[in-house]
Amino acid sequence: MQRRLTKRGIERRDQLVEFAAHRFAENGYHPTSVTEIVSGLGVGKGVFYWYFTSKEELFVEILRGAQRGLRRTQEKAITGEGDPVARIELGIRASIRWLAENRDYFTLFQFASSEERFAPLLRLGEDVAVADAARHIRAGMDAGRIDEGDPAALGHAILGVTNQLVRILLFEKGEDPNRVADAAVRFCLGGLRGFSGVIAAGAHSPA
Amino acid sequence: MQRRLTKRGIERRDQLVEFAAHRFAENGYHPTSVTEIVSGLGVGKGVFYWYFTSKEELFVEILRGAQRGLRRTQEKAITGEGDPVARIELGIRASIRWLAENRDYFTLFQFASSEERFAPLLRLGEDVAVADAARHIRAGMDAGRIDEGDPAALGHAILGVTNQLVRILLFEKGEDPNRVADAAVRFCLGGLRGFSGVIAAGAHSPA
DNA sequence: GGTTAACTTGACTGCTTGGTCAAGTACCGG
DNA sequence: CCGGTACTTGACCAAGCAGTCAAGTTAACC
Structure with a gap:
């Protein structure tokens, strides 16, 4: 079910999507870890899982x-x-x-x-x-x-x-x-x- | 350096190559483990590493x-x-x-x-x-x-x-x-x- | 200012992996 | 038959992963 996001939440989510897309393209989907994605953005792991249920869900999106x-x-x-x-x-x-x-x-x-x-x-x-x-x-x-x-x-x-x-x-x-x-x-x-x-x-x- | 293989060794090696190619194609390169490959052939892990230095080397070959x-x-x-x-x-x-x-x-x-x-x-x-x-x-x-x-x-x-x-x-x-x-x-x-x-x-x- | 929910941290967990290696087996040449 | 080498086993190790969650922070609303 779609959770209500604030402006700040939408921006963070878009940031994750964009950065992850780039890393997946540069490095490969499998070799790119969730840790690498969140580290690259300087945020914690929980941010990722606040917006996405899994790495695969993000990729599909x-x-x-x-x-x-x-x-x-x-x-x-x-x-x-x-x-x-x-x-x-x-x-x-x-x-x-x-x-x-x-x-x-x-x-x-x-x-x-x-x-x-x-x-x-x-x-x-x-x-x-x-x-x-x-x-x-x-x-x-x-x-x-x-x-x-x-x-x-x-x-x-x-x-x-x-x-x-x-x-x-x-x-x-x-x-x-x-x-x-x-x-x-x-x-x-x-x-x-x-x-x-x-x-x-x-x-x-x-x- | 190329090691000398016996007839039996050549056959085993070819078997690994063929089975691995099939599994990589069916399941994806990354999701297919070395363990899966050798289990599928009913042999031990060491057999794999006797013939190949790494999973990647096998794939390249x-x-x-x-x-x-x-x-x-x-x-x-x-x-x-x-x-x-x-x-x-x-x-x-x-x-x-x-x-x-x-x-x-x-x-x-x-x-x-x-x-x-x-x-x-x-x-x-x-x-x-x-x-x-x-x-x-x-x-x-x-x-x-x-x-x-x-x-x-x-x-x-x-x-x-x-x-x-x-x-x-x-x-x-x-x-x-x-x-x-x-x-x-x-x-x-x-x-x-x-x-x-x-x-x-x-x-x-x-x- | 207080309350609430969104957002965030990062240690933690269970699991899996690639690769190693000591010890055992099979086979071949002399 | 024996020695030597190729081949084999599978437990083990270090590393890393996806995903979890209790606790803390931020921001918005009343």
């Missing part, structure tokens, strides 16, 4: 908040745009911008998707994002602008490109977010247009 | 072995193919097949890329894979078959699509690996062909 933030950013970016393909592009650019500004959350998403206790939540958030994208992809197909295919699968392909280029070009090579977005948009829109026919002989090898 | 296996599979798949675009397709298909057969390693790659002590090794393996792909991409560009762009970035985009579609369509939805490969190849070859021009007005928002 961080993930959920990040997912909401990303989704809001994408929705805001495409509102008012009539062309479905342009909406897809704006969505890609918005998510890349958000990820550029929220590197910690990006890292936490990556970790969470590979640990069974958090993967379902991550998957849920991805499904929401992909369902959002799939609507625009379907609209683009109806307009004859996008090749036939499974909109959800295409949405996931876009997600895969975005995440990988953000991780490599943005975070590891430090390239300009706009250039990273240009590369992602180019590849993804080309991918949505598709590519007919199988080229390679023996591509479907016998089982 | 598992990652390296998996990376070698994936690379060998891709190289075998494209050997003898003259068309660079076909080589790219065959490489994508081979990696999807290998990942389908080695789900545990896929999960471990995902985890490792988000933890700072393992991310550099993962990144190294990815760089090798992408450098391999970039050669074919460059050859395709020289032949006028692939759009201009940074071959390494395009290689990473392919990696992103492959990993995401494998995780979602193959592992979570259980689709046929060939269909997953078809979707990946289609999107990637379309992406390599590129997509000219920026569509959306205001795509480059002011900072």
Whole structure:
């Protein structure tokens, strides 16, 4: 049950969330202890457990908040745009911008998707994002602008490109977010247009 | 220094590696203890430390072995193919097949890329894979078959699509690996062909 | 100023871990 | 068959963890 927090309590709680998110991203979820989090803020252990029932609850809340933030950013970016393909592009650019500004959350998403206790939540958030994208992809197909295919699968392909280029070009090579977005948009829109026919002989090898 | 192992020792060591890889994938690296690994095999703790100096050393060895296996599979798949675009397709298909057969390693790659002590090794393996792909991409560009762009970035985009579609369509939805490969190849070859021009007005928002 | 509840401290507890090591067993070569 | 080395056992240790809680502090309301 949600306890009533004062202004001071809300500020402390937000501080814990923000600091913990950063430490989890820098150091890993498991290697980061509750003691490290509270020591880093110069407070006692009981403060932590006043606001959260467990370390895991805090982490789940961080993930959920990040997912909401990303989704809001994408929705805001495409509102008012009539062309479905342009909406897809704006969505890609918005998510890349958000990820550029929220590197910690990006890292936490990556970790969470590979640990069974958090993967379902991550998957849920991805499904929401992909369902959002799939609507625009379907609209683009109806307009004859996008090749036939499974909109959800295409949405996931876009997600895969975005995440990988953000991780490599943005975070590891430090390239300009706009250039990273240009590369992602180019590849993804080309991918949505598709590519007919199988080229390679023996591509479907016998089982 | 590499100690001399007997046939029995080699078999035990391989058994530890294989069982640990599975447990790490199922349960997470950190939540899986050395005790759990040796109990699962019905042996004592000392066996583990006879072959490995630490839990971390075992994990690193598992990652390296998996990376070698994936690379060998891709190289075998494209050997003898003259068309660079076909080589790219065959490489994508081979990696999807290998990942389908080695789900545990896929999960471990995902985890490792988000933890700072393992991310550099993962990144190294990815760089090798992408450098391999970039050669074919460059050859395709020289032949006028692939759009201009940074071959390494395009290689990473392919990696992103492959990993995401494998995780979602193959592992979570259980689709046929060939269909997953078809979707990946289609999107990637379309992406390599590129997509000219920026569509959306205001795509480059002011900072 | 007094009362109350939110907020805070940090010692403490029970538990688990990674890693060690003395002693025992198995196997192989001479 | 024996000696030597590889392999094995599992109790033990030091360290650290997540989480608890009695007691103290702060701030807001009357």
